[in-house]
Amino acid sequence: MSMIFDHHPQHLRRSVLCLPASNQRAIDKLAELDCDAVILDLEDAVAEEKKEEARANIRAFFKARGTADREVIIRINQASSTHYDTDMALVLECEPDAVLLPKVRAQDDILDVAVFLSENDAPETIRLWAMMETPLAILNAGPIAEAGRTAGGRLDCLVMGLNDLRNDTRIPFDPARTYLIHWLMQVVLAARAFGLTVIDSVSNDFKDLAQFEAECIQGRAMGFDGKMLIHPAQIDAPNRIFQPSAEELAEAEAIVAAFSTPEAQGKNAINVAGRMVERLHFEQAGRIAARARMIQARMTKAGKKI
Structure with missing residues (x-):
């Protein structure tokens, strides 16, 4: 019996912009940006003396947040901190769409947070994302992902973190990512x-x-759903590349019509x-x-064409 689970994603995640939550000016500009999802970061991007200020910024953001037209994720500090x-x-308090867990190493890192959320009556709408940025995360990728099919596991998304992985494995930067492709x-x-x-x-x-x-382009060819970003200038490329081309969509529609x-x-x-x-x-x-319908709906809402 096959263990592969198919799914029709409920969210667009072509462009996932990560912002230091200590940067209030960047947060203020979010309404003008076209990214599919936003990560408000409390971890490595925020200096130690700025952590409380960053939390205050997140608290204010969620209090002012209107109708959600994209996911907002909080990246927390690791459990040992x-x-x-x-x-x-x-x-x-804020009930974000998801919590991004850094430095994940094993399935229990996911399940422990899921149990905490359930024991504190957090709504099931709060999902978990896992940063895959440690050697153990890569070695345990299967069991970690399986938390998404474990009752109450809440896991929705895996996010590659190559900066930490390069550091831990001593693989130098290479634009082609030659020696990282297997792990990706x-x-x-x-x-x-x-x-x-x-x-x-x-x-x-x-x-x-x-x-x-x-x-x-390489990431889409590998099968990724989208790209994590660190600057608004990077939004356009993944929005274009991680969407069906006109040819792909035409072929898909012809196949659906024929089978119907x-x-x-x-x-x-x-x-x-x-x-x-x-x-x-x-x-x-x-x-x-x-996926094309989801993109079209988002573009229509923004007054654009796919």
């Missing part, structure tokens, strides 16, 4: 096995948009424009069409 308890109290693909495989979203790592040089676009005819009912393979297409292609086409 002196900030963890205060960060989790803030999560219970291992995390994609784990996410797909358990029906999770998976987000590619940040690109540190936000001024080198050509390199960033190349990483987006009375003659195709009960068949596992049919002829579509001279090509034998199986039902698994119909399922893929359904995902593509659903």
Whole structure:
């Protein structure tokens, strides 16, 4: 029996912008930005003396937050830090869409937070995201992802963190990410096995948009759903690249239409424009069409065209 779980994602996560929660000016500009999701960071991007100010900024943001048109995620400090308890109290108060857990090493790192949330009557709408940025996270990618299929596990998304992973493994920077590709693909495989979203790592040089676009193209080819960003200048590329092309969408719509005819009912393979297409292609086409509809709805709301 196959252990691979299919899913139609409920959220767009092409462009996931991470901002230091201590940067109030950047937070104030969020309403003008086109990113699909926002991470308000309390961890490494925030200096020790700025942690409380950052929490206050997050608290004010959620009090003023109107109708949610994109996900807002809080990245907390790791469980071993002196900030963890205060960060989790803030999560219970603000009820973000998700909590991003740093330095994840094993499945229990996910389940322990999930139990805490449940014991404190946090709504099920608060999901968990995991930073895959340690050697143990890569070694345990399968069991970590399985938390997404564990009752009460809350896990929705895996996020690659190559800065920490490079540091721990002593792999130097390489624009092609040559010696990291195997680990990136291992995390994609784990996410797909358990029906999770998976987000590619940040690109540190936000001024080198050509390199960033190349990483987006590579990430999409690997199977990632989107890209984590550190600057608004990076939003456009993943929004373009991690969406179906006109050709992909046209093919998907043709396959869906063909399988929806009375003659195709009960068949596992049919002829579509001279090509034998199986039902698994119909399922893929359904995902593509659903993603395109989500993007179109977002663009329409923003007064743009896909």
